[in-house]
Amino acid sequence: MMPGAIDTSGLSLRSDYFGDPLAWRAFCDLLIDIFGIDVTPLEMLGGPDPTCMPTGFFDDDGCCIANLSAFSMPLMIDGEIVRAAGWQSGAVRPAWRGRGLFRQLMDITFERCSAAGYEAMVLTTRHPGLYEPYGFKTLQQAHFSVPMPSHPVSVPVAPTKDPLARRLDIRDATDLALIRRVLAERTPVSNHFAVLDQSHMLLLNAWLSPSVSLHWLEHTNCITATEASTPDRLSLLDIIASNIPPLTHLHAALAPAATEVDVHFPPDRLSIHGGFETTPAEDGLALMMWHRDGTCPTGPLRLSPMADF
Ligand SMILES: CC(C)(COP(=O)(O)OP(=O)(O)OC[C@H]1O[C@@H](n2cnc3c(N)ncnc32)[C@H](O)[C@@H]1OP(=O)(O)O)[C@@H](O)C(=O)NCCC(=O)NCCS
Incomplete structure (x- = not known):
């Protein structure tokens, strides 16, 4: 040859x-x-x-x-x-x-x-x-992280009718239909760099990754993807929503005791006082x-x- x-x-x-x-x-x-x-x-x-x-x-x-x-x-x-x-x-x-x-x-x-x-x-x-x-x-x-004030779980910090997020099961047909509906209406999680409407990879990644949790926050019409972390950290992988809720709201609903939030996408759409610490992803x-x-x-x-x- x-x-x-x-x-x-x-x-x-x-x-x-x-x-x-x-x-x-x-x-x-x-x-x-x-x-x-x-x-x-x-x-x-x-x-x-x-x-x-x-x-x-x-x-x-x-x-x-x-x-x-x-x-x-x-x-x-x-x-x-x-x-x-x-x-x-x-x-x-x-x-x-x-x-x-x-x-x-x-x-x-x-x-x-x-x-x-x-x-x-x-x-x-x-x-x-x-x-x-x-x-x-x-x-x-890069990795992005920001400190948050922790709140005792028993004290509601936001006037919501449903303060606790509901864990979704992607293998449940009703939950899968809900995920699809919210995905179809999603806005990019970042204006700096994000997918627009690709849903196949999100569904497959959620299905294949036991460490990933999806939660439904009904009052904000929003689904979050988070990853198991230590109790004092909230690891936020994605937000699927037509309007991105404030980070304080997600923190209160998902992990009020966490004192640090790690964000795995550019956080430009997360309105929050104070800046994110940015470190290179390696x-x-x-x-x-x-x-x-x-x-x-x-x-x-x-x-x-x-x-x-
Ligand atoms: C990487 C992989 C796809 C290469 O397949 P392959 O058929 O042996 O590659 P080719 O013979 O066509 O070589 C293509 C070129 O890439 C180069 N190359 C091969 N492996 C490489 C590597 N790991 N890193 C950088 N260059 C590599 C070759 O030298 C060749 O260069 P040339 O065209 O200038 O001579 C194969 O080794 C593989 O399946 N690896 C495991 C899975 C994987 O890593 N996939 C890539 C995912 S991004």
Whole structure:
């Protein structure tokens, strides 16, 4: 084989195969084998994202050898709506690595996104070097935290008819319908950097993550996503609402005894006296973005873990 040539012998290149049950199953097996992530719960959550454009290599037995997908992930960036595609599920089975399969999938996916008119592409990766040749740049992610006055749980601090938030169960059909309804009406959780209306990833992340809790705050028509933390900390992952309630209200309803709130998205829409402390996020996972104008958002930002993909 010539140096740099791509060895695809014995493989078929396929696109948009989620409608084929056998190919969908083979794709799910690839993700289980490579990442240990089972995405079949999507079948109970309304099916895979219809905007998703998978491209992959299959062998003669129908085994999915390699895949890379892109899906619609419109973003709010500095007050502007950006028509972005998220790249995900990039994987090659070990025996087939180093033959250029992934390079070909990246080339095809980049072409497909450009042809579909996406002005930006985003992804998360532990291997930024894979994507830098295409012009993807790493965005600096941050943690945000703010001290809060704690309140004894028994003393209501806000005149609400329902001071305690109700925990939702995504596996309950009534609760799932409520989550979908609120998701359909959501406003971006940040004007600086947030997803606009991507709901498939939020539902799947909530389903797959036992440490994530969803709560319904009926009086503010709002669902929060929080993560188990120590009793003195409230770890806020996302707010799903048509109006973002004040942080003091969420604190009072969710964790009144907490003396610190950690916010996992840019807190520009959380009205609160005093500033947030901002520290660089160092979890080894890079958030990367390509924009056709070469521009990328600056300043500390973070993609809500509920939009992680
Ligand atoms: C990363 C992975 C997809 C690469 O697949 P592959 O088919 O072996 O890649 P290719 O042979 O097409 O190589 C593509 C290019 O990336 C480079 N590359 C391969 N692995 C890399 C890595 N971990 N970091 C940076 N560059 C890498 C290759 O040198 C090659 O460069 P070139 O085209 O300039 O010669 C594969 O190793 C894999 O599935 N890993 C586990 C899952 C994973 O990490 N997925 C990526 C998620 S973002």
